[in-house]
Amino acid sequence: MYGKCGVISDAQKLFDEMPNRNVITWNSLMTGYLHARFADVLIKLFIEMIMLGISPTHFTVSTVLVGCSELKTLELGEQMHCLSTKFGFLSNVVVGTALLEMYWKCSNVEFSCRVFDDLPNKNVVTWTSMITGYSHNQQTDKAMKMIRKMIFLGHKADSNNSITYNTLLISFCDPKDMIYCEQIHCSVIKEGLQSDLHLAVTLVTVYSQCGSSLDDFYKICSTVPIKNNISCNAIINGFSNLGNGEEALNFFKQMRQAGIDIDFCTIASILKVIGNSSLFDEGRQIYALVIKSAHDSSMNIANGLISMHAKCGKIDEAKFIFSSMVDHDTISWNSLLSGYAQHGYAKEAVKVFEQMTKTKVKVKPDLATFLIMISACSHVGWLDKGLEYFDLMKNDSSLQPLTGDHYACIVDVYARAGYLNEAEDIINSMSIEEGPAVYRALLSGCRVHENKEIGLRFARKFAGRYPDDPAAYVQLSYILATDGYWDDSAGVHNLMCGRGIKKRAGCSWI
Known part of the structure; x- marks a missing residue:
């Protein structure tokens, strides 16, 4: 007792x-x-x-x-x-x-x-635990096979809390998982579990993470049985994940008009939306709401405000919020550093980084910190400084292993400075699989510095490994055109169109 x-x-x-x-x-x-x-x-x-x-x-x-x-x-x-x-x-x-x-x-x-x-x-708890194990260890295919076998043998998910389906759904976070998400959704409907609020909220989150169409997302949102703080937060996050900041803001307004309470999760989500959409006027209104609702003392909210102001180009305001905070964590420092890096203030970023490492309450830089610093050096052409941060990160045994983004960033540092052979050596010596970002960084440098030899070799390798990525074809076409091979350039463009691959159109906030 x-x-x-x-x-x-x-x-x-x-x-x-x-x-x-x-x-x-x-x-x-x-x-x-x-x-x-x-x-x-x-x-x-x-x-x-x-x-x-x-x-x-x-x-x-x-x-x-x-x-x-x-x-x-x-x-x-x-x-x-x-x-x-x-x-x-x-x-x-x-x-x-x-x-x-x-x-x-x-x-x-x-x-x-x-x-x-x-x-x-074995009972349904045993099956659910094994499915959860596969899901938590990113073995989605095996988890799906397990749940099919479980249903075939007559072990149905618990109709009260739907743990089995919910556990599997939360492991889906990639567009390739959308087909699995739809299959589980069908089973949820078939077993009459669509009125379960936890499952409905999870489906909203997962559909947005897997990159569903807006039409499908609207349909999923309409099936949520209860509109409360939790479900509304999930819908706002969903619109944010799908890149539709305007709809996220509209839903936030509806939430306020309906008298649904907001919490720090709501505010953090809407601050992220505003930062990504550069809607500073709305951001100032949310800032006032934060103060009015007494959420400004929360470190998470303060971090969100720094990030929002920085992304909207209001660096001085971001610095003021940072300075007014009693305590800082790694996210606080990274949010300010990211603002400096994105807007080309590399010198200021270096000063803040040094301040971060020398502060009395020492906050240790993480992988994201070093990624920001290397990116800042890349944008202003500081090769030596970028390499210094890369070596610091690589030699820090307390950090997790480097990801493809870190290698892509250091390749970008070399490529922008014109050291294309060195960038190629980095790619060839990588201990992990090269991701698309690594190829894009090198090909961009080849295009700027008109290096057809390396550019053609890696563009073909890129297209062979990632045949659905439009960047491979676009960069190859540009490199050929720059060197006067107009027919070959047009051939690459036609091949891209024939495979149904379209380049996403760029846009400007100006």
Whole structure:
């Protein structure tokens, strides 16, 4: 009782005063610590219990496995697997489900799948956990196969909370996942779950993340059963993801007129919309609303205001908001740095970066920080400074591995400065797969510096690897035209049209 009511200290006192304890007593205390999110204490209690010679039950093992999942301690989880085998607990569906969940939460999906296949008894929770494991580890294809098999064998999703479908849907975030999203949506309708608010909100989010058409998105929005703060925030974010800032603002106005409460998520979303659309007049109104609703003390909102002002070109206002903040996090610094970088203030960006690294409450630069700084150097042609930041980032062992965007940025630094051979060497030495952005950066440099040899070689390689990307054909056509090969240039353009590939039209806010 004390454990479930969150008074874990009283639970511990009562435990200590008990003259006699059995395995149920230990299980109760360990469960209390698990609910209180003290998984490390749970593990210590379990070890103490084993050393006292008290044999665990299947409930003990499943509880400890959940603790291993929270702590992501794979080694201890593997020892619990051995213990489960020794005591014959693997036939228990609760232990089996906790075990496979521990493996995928520790990023070992292969072992999780082995446990699943070996389980003699499986229920809908077991299936859902395995589907979740695939989803969380970006193995969407396997997750879809699993859910098809689950439905075929007669295991239906829980009609009360729709955990299975919701779990799978939130893993979709790419246009290639749209077909999967539509299939799950069909199953939701077929099983009569479309009135579930959580599922409806998830569908709104996922359709926008996967780049649906506006018509489809409007239809999805119309199926949301209740318009409340959560569903309205999802719809505003959806319009923002689809690049339709005007509709996002219109819906925000409707939300206000309907008397639906706003929170910091609403304001953060609308600030992002305004920044991306450069609608500064609306931004000033939202700024007034932030102060009126007393959300200006929130660091997240302040960061959004810095980013919004910076994207709208109001750098002095962004700096003023930054200076008025009591505390800053990495996002605060990155928002200000990004504003300087986007508008060509490379010197100011360098000063702010140095201030960031020397501040008393030191905020460590992350991968996004270095990407901003290298980009700032690229725009003003500072090759040496850009390389300095790239080396700092690459040699920092505390950072995550570099992404394609970081390599694309350093290739852009070399290419803009005319060092095309060095840019080519960077691409050839990459330890990860080259993304489209890397090719675009090099080809842009080849076009500016009229290097037909490298340009043709990489444009053909680009078109072969990413045949649906219009940039490959456009750059190749430009390079050929620059060198006087008009017929070949026209041939590339015709090939692009024949494949139904269209270049997205550019626009200006001026």
